[in-house]
Amino acid sequence: MAVTHDDIVAAAARIADGVARTPSVQAGALAARLGLASLALKLETLHRTGSFKERGALNRLLALSEAERRSGVITMSAGNHAQAVAYHAHRLGIPATVVMPAATPNAKVMRTRAHGAAVMLHGETLSDSAEHARALAAERGLTIVHPYDDDAIIAGQGTAAIEMIDDAPILDTLVIPVGGGGLIAGCAVAAHALRPGMRVIGVEVEGWTACAQRLAGEPVQTGGATIAEGIAVRDIGERPFAIIRDHVERVLVVPERAIEEAIGLLVEEAKIVTEGAGAAGIAALLVHPALFAQRHVGVILCGANIDTRILANVLLRDLVRDGRLLRLAVDIADRPGVLADVAGRIAQAGGNIIDVAHQRLFAAPSVRTAELDLVVEARDAAHGAEILAALEGAAFRVKRL
Known part of the structure; x- marks a missing residue:
């Protein structure tokens, strides 16, 4: 059964006491530089664990039965979902195990452990981690809290769009990063219900374009190093993809260099730190300016969990590019x-x-x-x-x- 707007409204009420209502701030200087009528930035970077993932994770955990809570949960994640599940599971007294790809940035691994979860590093990709998590779930009787292919997760993520549209009713376009698809799917359902004419546009990074390839009817091939590891997902979720196909105008692809430029631009112009995936929406504005010219655009900055060393290198590379x-x-x-x-x-x-x-x-x-x-x-x-x-x-x- 597909996620509905009522599901998202119910999720918003359910998680209200446990998740921050993040602000949407106007970025006038950045809007002028990018040729927009206005630009609102949804600061999902301000959650306790640094990303939007808390919304869906808490909504899913609150739906567990008492028996499932006692047995515990397991998830697979490149970092942000892992931290969200670990934090809220610990807060609710639910044992949590997290399987992460071996190359997950150290900052995300350390923070996940700090929130009380048992962390296992396994495999090169999120798909490898997912396979291992499913095996452990069957062996130990754990409930899987999937990062994106779950109706409760999708509904929780969609609460971000409800807040953003309420804060900035002038918006006519939402630009949202796409990894597994949970965030854009939930937000697209909310936007379609609240503003039927609103454009919802997704963004993927080169090398990790599962959604764009599937929309084009092409075989999915993904891989390669990227600073946007939060959206480096091999497969789009089936539940999110069904929603994206009906409610998302298009999914854009941006190069790695544009992600780096967007991180630097947000630091310099808006004084906001994001991780690679968090800057993907701004990268889309840089790469595809004609699509957004003189539009009232809302961009979800979905996460801030970037290693300080990587951030320093990105900013220095930005100085080199600018001369x-x-x-x-x-x-x-x-x-x-x-x-x-x-x-x-x-x-x-x-x-x-x-x-x-x-x-x-x-x-x-x-x-x-x-x-x-x-x-x-x-x-x-x-x-x-x-x-x-x-x-x-x-x-x-x-x-x-």
């Missing part, structure tokens, strides 16, 4: 004072040297020369060109690496 970090190789004569001359000219041009290596043995063409490997901070790409010109004007041979 605000330059790596230069400068050929110099190997004599006193030349290094100071180069540094002085960069300083006069307004650049800031943040790293320098002085190579005499491995890069220099002559024993009387050396190579400087510099990382220089600039204001923007145009300023970087000015710094290069200042060095070249002083007869230094400069190569941008």
Whole structure:
């Protein structure tokens, strides 16, 4: 039986005391930059465990019988659903086991364990973890709390759209990340009931496009490394897919680079930290601007659980792409004072040297020369060109690496 709007309304009442009602904030500067009439960001990043997954997890756990509660639950997850189940199961006194892919980011593994669940790392993909979880469930008499292919999960996730439409009634488009499909399915049902003309658009990352492939009638092939591991799901859920087919306008595909750019844009323009999957909606606005021009768009930022090291690397790579970090190789004569001359000219041009290596043995063409490997901070790409010109004007041979 398909999930209905009444199911979502009932879920909203059921979970109200256990899950935060997250805000939808207007991002005016970001909307102007992206060519939108308005942009509302649904901050699912503010849940206790950092993602929307708490909605569906709690709704499903509250539906367990007393016998199922005593026996305990098991789930498979790349991280966010795992944390949600672990947190709310612990809060409700329900034993929980979580099976996670071996490559799950450390932050998500540690947080899941901290919430009291027994964590097992098994397999390369979520599908591998799911197979192992099903075997353990049969062996130990545990109830499976599926991440997305479950009506109670779908109904719980749909409560996000009810809140967002209530907070921002002007919206005409919702943009929602797609992994297993539970979030977009629930939100699409709610949007269709509350705003029949509203566009609901999904987003997948390249390499993990199970939903887009199935909608196109193509064989599903997925795989590859991605920063958006939260939506790197091999198969779309059958229950969500039936809803998506009827209620979702289209599912867009964005490249990995756009996900990274979106993470950086949210940090710089909106001061919001998201994980890769959480930034997928913004990535869609960057890659497909014509679809959203002058629309009133709502984007669900579905999670914030990103490793700090990965976040730091993404932000630095963003600076490189924007031309605000330059790596230069400068050929110099190997004599006193030349290094100071180069540094002085960069300083006069307004650049800031943040790293320098002085190579005499491995890069220099002559024993009387050396190579400087510099990382220089600039204001923007145009300023970087000015710094290069200042060095070249002083007869230094400069190569941008």
